[in-house]
Structures are given as C-alpha cells and as structure tokens.
Amino acid sequence: MKRVATLLTVLVVLLAGCTGAASNATPNPAADGSAGTNSVTATGSATTSAAPDVAVVSVAVAATADTAAEARNQVAADSESLRTALQDAGYEPNTTDYRLSPEYDHGGETRELVGYRAIQVFEFDAEPDAAGEAVDVAVDNGASAVNSVRFELSDEHRAELREQALADAVGDARGDAEAVASAADRSVGSELSMQVGSQGYSPYEVRYTASAASADAGTSFEPGPVTVTASVTVTYELE
Template sequence: MFILLSNPKSKQITSVFFEVMNSVNKFQCYYLLIQMSLKKLILVSMIFVLVAAMAGTAAAADTSDDKTISVSGTGKVSSAPDTVIVSIAVETEDTDAYKAQQENAVKMDKVLSALKGMGLTSDEIETTGYNIYSYTSGDDSIFGSKKTVYRVTNTIKVETMKVDMAGEIIDNAVASGANSINYVSFTLSDEKSNELRSQALDAAVEQAKSDADAVASALGVSIVGVKTVNVGASYTPVSYNYAYAEDAMYKSTASAGVSTSVEAGDVDVTASVSIVYLIR
C-alpha cells in the first residue's frame, strides 16, 4: 500500500478517487437538503390547511350562535284587470281536405276583418294554432258505407287592453263565422302586475315586521338586524272556461242585437315573505 501511494501514478489515481467521492457526497447533501425542504413545505401547507379549517369551523360556530326570530307575512292587493284575452277558433269539415281548408280560410278572413273593423290592430291578434286531421264517419255495419272526413281548425288569440270590448269581440267573431270560443281570460299587463306586486310585498313585509316586534317585545329582546329574507308572489287571472265561453257564443247567435255580457271581476295579487330577524 505504501509502495502504491509512493508511486506518482498511484498518487494521481488516489487524488482523482477522492475528488469523485467528494462530488458524490456533495450530491447526496444536495439531495438531502431538497428532501428536507420538500418535507418542510408539505408540513407548512398542512398546518396552513388545518388552521384555515379551524377558522372556518369557528366562523360557522359563531354564525350558529346567532339569536333569531323567524316570522312570515302575506299581503294581498285587488284590482280591476287591464287586459282581456279571448281565444277564438274556426272549424270546418269536408270529405275533401282542400275544400275544408278553403272554407276555413274564407271564414277566418271574415273574422279577422270584423275584429280589425272594431279597431283592433294586428299586434293584438295572434294565430296560436292551425290543425288539419281526418276521421272516419259512417255506418259500422258490414254493409254500411264509411267516409273519411277532414276537419280544419284555425285558432287565434285576441289580447287587448280594451277590456270593456270583451263581449263585443265574441259577438263580432261569431257573427263573422267563428264557431268556437275556447276561453275568455281577464288578466294584468306586466306593468300593472309589477306595480301591484310591489304593493302586496309592502303589505307582507309590514305584517311580518309587526309580528316580529310583538314577539320581541313579549320576550324582552331587541331586533338588531335581518339575517335572511325569502320572497314569493303570484296572481290568478279571472278566467272563464270552455263551457262558459260556449254558452256566451250560443247567446250571441241566439239573441240578435243583444251584446254578450262578460263580467271581468277583480284580480287578486298576493305576496308572501319569510324573514329571519337577528335579536339580542
């Protein structure tokens, strides 16, 4: 061994060997440092997540400790409708589909002319349905004859703010060839509906607040704020169904010169609120 080290070449080899070993040790040190840094980073991240979770739990716990009073209120406002909707149809039948369609077109054209002659505009009249279908009619016996009949139905909707013209619309439509009145509905325009909805909500909130004040006074606590509010509102149009509409149409045809009377009635707009008040 002494001889090997005393040899110049051996010294050179030994020097290279220690340099290589030194580089390996440095690499291992760097690797260990990187591993330690990653572990520290993971540990810090875990601590951060844990602290955030604890903070969220604490916040939730604080919120759940709120003292509250839950109340609800309703409000209702009634008003005369400012819009009327009348569904009118012309139905024709024939064993020839083309003839049934042509007859229907002629009658509907007369109906539209009559309605526009009353002062109604194209914006107030809308086609809502057009249908052609067939069915078999005739004797079901062995020697009986059967035939195919085609029925054409053309339906329009008149929607106008001329509410007092409802009966006149029915009369003129039937006199001009309409043979089906599907329904008559008295409702509210969007502007009027929103106005009444606000009034109904005011009444609902006032009722809820009054109840909350009464409860708080009885309990000896004070209302300090509002935690949550839920709102709902609706209204139901005044509608006359198919049976009423058919009766009105019959009276229109049976009583010449007598106008059909259709009473609008009032439309009720209702609103409701559920309020959770904070107390102390």
C-alpha cells in the same frame, strides 16, 4: 342561565297556544350554540287585487269537409274574413293554434273515415268594457267558437300590484317576528336577510256560452278582480 331557561319555557308555552303569527316565525340559535337566540326568521304573505285593464279573447274557426284540402281551404277563407273584420274593428288577432285531422265514425265494428276537420284559433286583446262587443264582432264574422275570455292586468299594472304585495308581505313577516320576540321579552331589530318566496297571479276567466248573447242584445261580461300574491322570508336581529 336560570333566567334564560325560564324565558325559553315561557316562549314554548306561548308558541304552543298560538295558531297565527307565531307559527310563521322561528327564533334561531345563537352562533355559539348556546340556549339564547340572536335572530328570528319569519315568513309573510299578502294578496292584492285590482280591476282588470285588458281582456284576452280566444276564438276559433272550424270546418269539416270530405277531404283535407277542402277543410283547409274553407278554414282559410273563413279565417281571412274573420281576421279582416277584427282588424277593421281595431283588434290585432294572432294565430295561436292550427289543427287539421281526420274524423272517424266509431259506431261500427271498425272505425270509418267520414271526413276531415280543420281548426284555426285566434287570440286578441280588447278593453275590458268592450270584451262583449269584441266577441260579437268575431261571432258575426265567421268564428265557430269562443274558447275563452280572460280578464288580465297589463304588464305595468301587474308589476305595480306585485310590488305592493311584496311590501305587504314584508309587513306581515315583521308582525309575526315582533309577536315572537315580545313573548321572549325581546324586540326586533334590523333585517339580516330577506328572500322572496312563491308568487301567484290569477286572471279572471269566463267561458262564453250561447246564453251570453241574444238576438236583441249584445254580449256583455262583468269581470271580477285580478289577484296577485307574494310571500317573503325575513330574518331579523333580536335586541
């Protein structure tokens, strides 16, 4: 018991002076409630990144008119022209939002109805290196606004990065567990349990502005990497 108490004292001192691996690994009491430990639990995390392989473009067609019917009809006509142009260019636009609402002037003592505004939003995929060209096609064929351009990963590519992040997170957890076990003159054995924790996915998004294109040159983008994060909690046997 004296040797066990000494080892635990050393372990507490070492843990108090560590801010990295040791803070994520916790020795677990033995099943019989004694001062010894027979397992250690550690949490590991990892981030992986890769170049995007798909661009998601969101554009809108808008019109304002004196009546709701006129605004609706104008947007319908412009949307049809936009949809046809995008399809001819090889894209498959889908409607993601549609709004028709009254417009008011609030400058007086009471609000005054001044017309109606209709908006139809389309979203479509493009190759990352052709995202600028896709934006130009949309703007040149009736798009009133470019809401966003998101650079993402295809489902298959995203799954591959997630798998790699999970594997790296397991390695991170084992490293923490080994550091704590070493401080107690013990070693890490096999895994007793494993639990997948939080996961994250961060596409690269850019906002389109008028300065993104000029009369002499088409729109172009330089997307950054897309990141995937993962964490795991693993309990290991102590030997």
